[in-house]
Amino acid sequence: MRIAVCVKHVPEGAPRLDPSTKRLDRDGEGALNHFDANAVEEALRLKGDSGSEVVAVSLGPAKAMDSLRKALAMGADRAVLVSDEAAAGSDLVATSRVLAAALAREEPDLVLFGQQASDSDGAVLWAAVAERLGRPVVSQAMELSVDGGSLRVKRQTEFGYDTIEAPLPAVVAVSDAINEPRYPSLKGIMGAKKKPQDVVSLADLGVDPGDAGESGSRTTVLALAEPPARGGARKIEDDGDAAREIVEFLTEKRLV
Amino acid sequence: MAILVFLEHRGTELQKGSLGVLSRATQLGGDVAAVVAGEGARALASEAGKFGAAKVWVCEDEQVAQPLPGPRVDVLAQVVAEGGYDTVLFANSVLAADVASGLAARLDAGLNWDLVDVELRGGELVGKRPALQDSVYADVGWSGTPRLALFRAGSFDATAAGGGEPEVAEVSPSYAAHSAGARLVGQDEEKGGGPSIEDAEIVVAGGRGLGGPENFTLAEELANALGGAVGATRAVVDAGWYPYSAQIGQTGKTVSPKLYVALGISGAIQHKVGMQSSSVIVSINKDANAPIFEFSDLGVVGDVHEIVPKLTELIRQRRG
Numbered sequence: 323m324r325i326a327v328c329v330k331h332v333p334e335g336a337p338r339l340d341p342s343t344k345r346l347d348r349d350g351e352g353a354l355n356h357f358d359a360n361a362v363e364e365a366l367r368l369k370g371d372s373g374s375e376v377v378a379v380s381l382g383p384a385k386a387m388d389s390l391r392k393a394l395a396m397g398a399d400r401a402v403l404v405s406d407e408a409a410a411g412s413d414l415v416a417t418s419r420v421l422a423a424a425l426a427r428e429e430p431d432l433v434l435f436g437q438q439a440s441d442s443d444g445a446v447l448w449a450a451v452a453e454r455l456g457r458p459v460v461s462q463a464m465e466l467s468v469d470g471g472s473l474r475v476k477r478q479t480e481f482g483y484d485t486i487e488a489p490l491p492a493v494v495a496v497s498d499a500i501n502e503p504r505y506p507s508l509k510g511i512m513g514a515k516k517k518p519q520d521v522v523s524l525a526d527l528g529v530d531p532g533d534a535g536e537s538g539s540r541t542t543v544l545a546l547a548e549p550p551a552r553g554g555a556r557k558i559e560d561d562g563d564a565a566r567e568i569v570e571f572l573t574e575k576r577l578v
Numbered sequence: 579m580a581i582l583v584f585l586e587h588r589g590t591e592l593q594k595g596s597l598g599v600l601s602r603a604t605q606l607g608g609d610v611a612a613v614v615a616g617e618g619a620r621a622l623a624s625e626a627g628k629f630g631a632a633k634v635w636v637c638e639d640e641q642v643a644q645p646l647p648g649p650r651v652d653v654l655a656q657v658v659a660e661g662g663y664d665t666v667l668f669a670n671s672v673l674a675a676d677v678a679s680g681l682a683a684r685l686d687a688g689l690n691w692d693l694v695d696v697e698l699r700g701g702e703l704v705g706k707r708p709a710l711q712d713s714v715y716a717d718v719g720w721s722g723t724p725r726l727a728l729f730r731a732g733s734f735d736a737t738a739a740g741g742g743e744p745e746v747a748e749v750s751p752s753y754a755a756h757s758a759g760a761r762l763v764g765q766d767e768e769k770g771g772g773p774s775i776e777d778a779e780i781v782v783a784g785g786r787g788l789g790g791p792e793n794f795t796l797a798e799e800l801a802n803a804l805g806g807a808v809g810a811t812r813a814v815v816d817a818g819w820y821p822y823s824a825q826i827g828q829t830g831k832t833v834s835p836k837l838y839v840a841l842g843i844s845g846a847i848q849h850k851v852g853m854q855s856s857s858v859i860v861s862i863n864k865d866a867n868a869p870i871f872e873f874s875d876l877g878v879v880g881d882v883h884e885i886v887p888k889l890t891e892l893i894r895q896r897r898g
Contacts, residue, residue, distance in 0.1 A: 540688025560880025
């Protein structure tokens with residue numbers, strides 16, 4: 323079985339937006355999106371001692387190889403980075419197009435995603451990628467098992483838990499409750515350097531540059547502003563009478 | 579503008595979040611259509627009409643009987659094509675997010691997610707999206723149609739618009755092979771009769787400051803008195819005090835109720851992003867320097883174990 327894990331290289335520390343491009347500033351140090359570590363861990367767990375192959379795939383600047391190397395250090399077998407100036411600023415439509423093209427080349431039986439990107443708070447990419455690959459998709463997986471040609475997922479929803487089965491190949495987004503990601507060992511870190519690390523361009527994938535980046539996107543950021551302030555905040559010390567003061571406050575706001 | 583709203587239902591009830599989006603859509607002007615897919619969809623058309631839908635597309639095909647995204651992408655693609663809609667709106671949920679994203683790829687349509695509002699500016703649709711842990715508000719737009727928008731849970735109140743019986747149209751698309759691939763083989767509902775925390779108008783949440791799992795009864799009793807639901811921070815869920823399904827924050831649920839009561843919660847960014855769009859926030863914490871006070875409408879420095887039982891009792895008295 324071949325498992326592809328999609329990972330994102332996200333800015334470290336407090337992310338900021340570049341006011342001129344209105345894009346996330348990706349010039350500083352970055353790290354593997356920690357939600358994606360759950361997806362890498364799940365791929366490695368599914369692989370176990372089998373002959374399965376785990377390939378980590380990312381779309382991002384050249385520096386994103388750092389995050390792919392972390393996935394390799396954890397135990398992934400090889401890495402593919404799609405890096406192309408023309409892909410910068412891609413929205414969901416464009417990102418899913420490029421990523422699907424990269425994944426299609428790998429012909430994986432299973433594609434895994436983490437539950438969200440910690441920089442953009444994006445939590446939708448997998449379904450668009452699955453649609454482009456023409457595969458079933460299951461998200462919010464808190465348990466995952468593969469048996470022969472199908473998978474079984476315990477999905478958490480607003481209402482409880484669903485058990486879902488789907489034939490392979492398929493796309494699954496795992497929740498961060500699914501496992502505890504391992505830390506790369508020193509041996510893993512050293513070994514990662516020798517593992518295959520491919521960098522591919524849009525041309526390599528057969529994607530027209532006009533279909534990626536801003537020209538391939540269908541959404542735009544028009545303006546950035548300060549969030550609305552919360553006015554009239556009050557803070558009191560409890561002198562034994564706080565419960566009554568809270569009730570008065572709630573009454574004033576017509577909440578009780 | 580020709581707007582279509584995806585309405586999610588559970589059993590015989592339309593979800594409040596999607597009715598809220600429908601209410602907002604009707605305020606933008608023009609006739610608004612809705613789509614309901616799944617068992618019992620037809621019976622819900624009138625209800626959708628009350629909230630302002632002039633036309634309701636219904637699909638009760640066997641393929642959409644289960645709450646899975648794939649077949650719903652087929653239904654929506656068909657409705658968008660047949661009805662010529664240029665805007666499709668969704669209220670966020672595990673199901674709706676996957677449907678919206680799948681539809682975006684199917685139609686090569688722009689999807690703006692995590693929006694808290696939308697407005698018309700000079701005839702153009704503009705979405706409001708908090709970003710970077712809600713420290714920045716971005717105005718976002720779309721190039722080309724259809725425009726897809728996914729709204730944060732609880733962004734809008736559902737208000738019956740007093741609309742009449744809507745026109746009902748049946749839809750039965752051809753389903754893509756991969757859409758029908760996934761199958762639901764089991765369901766395990768969360769117990770508890772109260773509202774789900776994402777739908778509740780009042781949420782009482784507990785954190786480490788409660789002191790132990792047994793003290794969650796403080797939160798439960800207050801929630802009960804207020805008619806609300808109980809939430810929890812990541813720290814207490816990780817510690818096993820309360821189930822993950824109640825977790826509010828970056829790795830849990832995002833809520834924006836009318837009232838959020840935070841008991842013994844410090845207000846770490848992880849938690850803040852999941853609740854700060856609540857209309858009114860009341861917090862009780864022993865630590866006067868807790869960050870939660872920076873975004874509370876009423877902050878009380880004090881001991882939850884002393885204040886909460888009194889508060890619960892006072893509210894019970896008021897409610898008779």
